[in-house]
Amino acid sequence: MENAILVSGLHKTFGRTHALNGLDLTVRTGEVHGFLGPNGSGKSTTIRVLLGLLRADSGSARLLGGDPWKDATALHRRLAYVPGDVTLWPNLSGGEVIDLLGRLRGGLNPKRRAELLERFDLDPRKKGRAYSKGNRQKVALVAALASDVELLILDEPTSGLDPLMEEVFRECVAEEKRSGRTVLLSSHILAEVEQLCDRVSIIRNGQTVESGTLTDLRHLTRTSISADLATPLTTIPGVHDLVVDGTRVRFEVDTDRLDETLKHLTSAGVRSLTSQPPTLEELFMRHYQGAAR
Amino acid sequence: MTGLRHLIRLILRRDRVLLPLWVLILGALPAVYAASFAELTPTEESRVLYARTTAGIPSIEAMLGPVYGHSVEALATQRAGLTLLIVALINVLVVIRHTRAEEDAGRRELVAATVVGRHAPLAAALVVAAGADLVMGLLTAAFMGFSGGSLLLGMSMAFAGIVFAAVGAVAAQLTENAGPARGLALAALGVAYLVRAAGDATGSDLSWASPLAWSQYTKPFAGDDWRPLLASLGLTVVLAVAAGWLSLRRDVGGGLLPARLGPAGSTSLTGPFALAWRLQRGLLIGWSAGFLIFGLAFGGAASGAADAFRDNAELAELFARLGGGASLTDTFIATLLGIAAIAAAAYGIQAASRMRAEEGAMRAEPVLATATARVPWALGHVVFAAVGPVVALFMIGVGLGLTYGADVGDLGQVPRLIGAALAQAPAAATLTGLTVALFGLLPRLSAAAWGILAICLLLGQIGALLQLSEAVLDLSPFTHTPHLPGGEVTALPLVVLAVVAVALTAAGLWGFRRRDVGV
Ligand SMILES: Nc1ncnc2c1ncn2[C@@H]1O[C@H](COP(=O)(O)OP(=O)(O)OP(=O)(O)O)[C@@H](O)[C@H]1O
Numbered sequence A: 001m002e003n004a005i006l007v008s009g010l011h012k013t014f015g016r017t018h019a020l021n022g023l024d025l026t027v028r029t030g031e032v033h034g035f036l037g038p039n040g041s042g043k044s045t046t047i048r049v050l051l052g053l054l055r056a057d058s059g060s061a062r063l064l065g066g067d068p069w070k071d072a073t074a075l076h077r078r079l080a081y082v083p084g085d086v087t088l089w090p091n092l093s094g095g096e097v098i099d100l101l102g103r104l105r106g107g108l109n110p111k112r113r114a115e116l117l118e119r120f121d122l123d124p125r126k127k128g129r130a131y132s133k134g135n136r137q138k139v140a141l142v143a144a145l146a147s148d149v150e151l152l153i154l155d156e157p158t159s160g161l162d163p164l165m166e167e168v169f170r171e172c173v174a175e176e177k178r179s180g181r182t183v184l185l186s187s188h189i190l191a192e193v194e195q196l197c198d199r200v201s202i203i204r205n206g207q208t209v210e211s212g213t214l215t216d217l218r219h220l221t222r223t224s225i226s227a228d229l230a231t232p233l234t235t236i237p238g239v240h241d242l243v244v245d246g247t248r249v250r251f252e253v254d255t256d257r258l259d260e261t262l263k264h265l266t267s268a269g270v271r272s273l274t275s276q277p278p279t280l281e282e283l284f285m286r287h288y289q290g291a292a293r
Numbered sequence B: 001m002t003g004l005r006h007l008i009r010l011i012l013r014r015d016r017v018l019l020p021l022w023v024l025i026l027g028a029l030p031a032v033y034a035a036s037f038a039e040l041t042p043t044e045e046s047r048v049l050y051a052r053t054t055a056g057i058p059s060i061e062a063m064l065g066p067v068y069g070h071s072v073e074a075l076a077t078q079r080a081g082l083t084l085l086i087v088a089l090i091n092v093l094v095v096i097r098h099t100r101a102e103e104d105a106g107r108r109e110l111v112a113a114t115v116v117g118r119h120a121p122l123a124a125a126l127v128v129a130a131g132a133d134l135v136m137g138l139l140t141a142a143f144m145g146f147s148g149g150s151l152l153l154g155m156s157m158a159f160a161g162i163v164f165a166a167v168g169a170v171a172a173q174l175t176e177n178a179g180p181a182r183g184l185a186l187a188a189l190g191v192a193y194l195v196r197a198a199g200d201a202t203g204s205d206l207s208w209a210s211p212l213a214w215s216q217y218t219k220p221f222a223g224d225d226w227r228p229l230l231a232s233l234g235l236t237v238v239l240a241v242a243a244g245w246l247s248l249r250r251d252v253g254g255g256l257l258p259a260r261l262g263p264a265g266s267t268s269l270t271g272p273f274a275l276a277w278r279l280q281r282g283l284l285i286g287w288s289a290g291f292l293i294f295g296l297a298f299g300g301a302a303s304g305a306a307d308a309f310r311d312n313a314e315l316a317e318l319f320a321r322l323g324g325g326a327s328l329t330d331t332f333i334a335t336l337l338g339i340a341a342i343a344a345a346a347y348g349i350q351a352a353s354r355m356r357a358e359e360g361a362m363r364a365e366p367v368l369a370t371a372t373a374r375v376p377w378a379l380g381h382v383v384f385a386a387v388g389p390v391v392a393l394f395m396i397g398v399g400l401g402l403t404y405g406a407d408v409g410d411l412g413q414v415p416r417l418i419g420a421a422l423a424q425a426p427a428a429a430t431l432t433g434l435t436v437a438l439f440g441l442l443p444r445l446s447a448a449a450w451g452i453l454a455i456c457l458l459l460g461q462i463g464a465l466l467q468l469s470e471a472v473l474d475l476s477p478f479t480h481t482p483h484l485p486g487g488e489v490t491a492l493p494l495v496v497l498a499v500v501a502v503a504l505t506a507a508g509l510w511g512f513r514r515r516d517v518g519v
């Protein structure tokens, strides 16, 4: 089985809201896949369809070779899920919740459970509301990571974690990956995505707008260049946002036309040049912009 | 108290349907009672007889409160004794809904962080509850023609509510969650009712210990006396101040008692049923204990009726005729069990509604994302919603049987009254089934089950008095329960009710398997 998740042309409406509008998503077995998109773009909705909690209106979804709606129970034995907003039972302690969820999933590894509690510095004896937001999140994370499963579905799992814990989380995911698990990671934290993910999918308004490795995506974006030239240039073909100030020029160029543009600059004589590769933020900004419906 | 106005508006906005509804219905009830008395007992003679016979019996006084006169209005006032209980109950629920339940949901923080005084949320809930009570009281007076004691009756009803709004406010400060807060306040209400019942049944001053009695000792239409309401007002002020004081001594979201640590792990939480047990056991224990206590208390009061018989042969004969052969005690217990059936249905609805609450709080989702299938998850709760009311009814039967049996020296009453209590179960179960059906098929309308229960309650309370047609009365499942003890048992209606309950439950589970979770 090459793909752990294969979604194509998924549609889901809530009343008048078109939450998913022909969404595609492919997650290969054994990879950590980043799932990105602006607020309300449909990430959690997609995940709920994959968990068989929502029934898609149309389109196809396959999860671990099965149908997420029909084979829900069987598939859930093989995956663990961390919701973005964890609410716990007020009268159950964190430890009880971890054991409950683990057992409902078909068992959890006690050694791993103890180790994770230690690493996440979590007191399992507190009850529901006595946990802070980050600690509630940790309860769900420990429950998921201590389970012996093939696939982890994590919906903004680190929201509320402090940087130290965020680091622990990254180590854990890296370990999961090394032991061959597949991870679908929805996140707004780009550094986390950059560090962990093999491939990412960016969605907007319920549609996939980009999918691939980060290197692939970088190619689709622009590098900003500023240069001091020997002879002034007033036009440079194929660049964006050109600002000419005497001999100084500033502009952005599509990364795949970089070579061509640099040749053009050197022909005018370059005295100094700084080039800034696209940051991940810029990459996403470009995709996120115009998301407001 | 900054922001009080806005918070009041917020509460009114959230309760814009429910609030006017209960204010109007409860406000109109006494006038409905009066109208029906005017029709059923048109002559002075018949009313005197009624007041002497039905209304003056200790067991009836225990249930409804004392009767002070024999005018149509005075009889209606006594009849409204149970309405006081309902008014108080609603006030408790309203105040806790807008205080502790809001904190539970984490919404209070959102509000508390804005420019809102520390006491404003509590004050807003109390102001709305008290305001609604006063409007209800004025409506009562208006419906009764604003004459004589009608305003006093209205205000007496209003203050029964206001006092218990303040009780709810105190309870909301003490516990860390809405459930236990409700339990605590309702236990206080139960105690107040029992104390009044015991005092009225024995004709002692014990009743004065109960705020519910104060609303009856005003004697509307029978020598109006406003002074007892001063006690109500005083207690309200004390309780409200206490609630405000307590709220300063705790954190937003916290209880007054420090949260205790729990176990570091669990070996017993093995499946959906074990989880449901953890979430449902408090309800089961609370309701069962409450039913047992009520049974014990009223079993004792019931024999008071038997005493009245012994003293008065003429009366006994009249009752034998009125009750269609059943003894007065049986009639009394049957009436009581009719009320218990409604309460058991309320428990069933409450237990079944836990599913929707779990879903709404996003706690169903992580469980359903494990290998737990939907139907087993739901069944965990459904089992408690189905069996719990039966257990509670069993307990009231035991309680009634024990004290009544001990009084008349016949412990054979225990199985007889258990049987009579259990006969109420199928009707209660239909409402549980309805709740499950709504949850599965029309989840957004889940709360409608409470409305349907209220309609059944109204039909039972005033349907016969209004002489509504048979067909309308038949809509309520409780109409079909045989009048037990003493009445005739026919199995068919009970079987039909049980079948309806099972069918509704099955339909709900079928729907839940097919629908989206979290909508
Ligand atoms: N149960 C629901 N009922 C109605 N609309 C819904 C429901 N769930 C989601 N939506 C709508 O569907 C759209 C997608 O929501 P979704 O929660 O999937 O977004 P998201 O990508 O997870 O956003 P975020 O980054 O904020 O978590 C939103 O417009 C949302 O309002």
Ligand SMILES: [Mg+2]
Pocket: A043, A044, A045, A084, A155
């Ligand atoms: Mg989301």
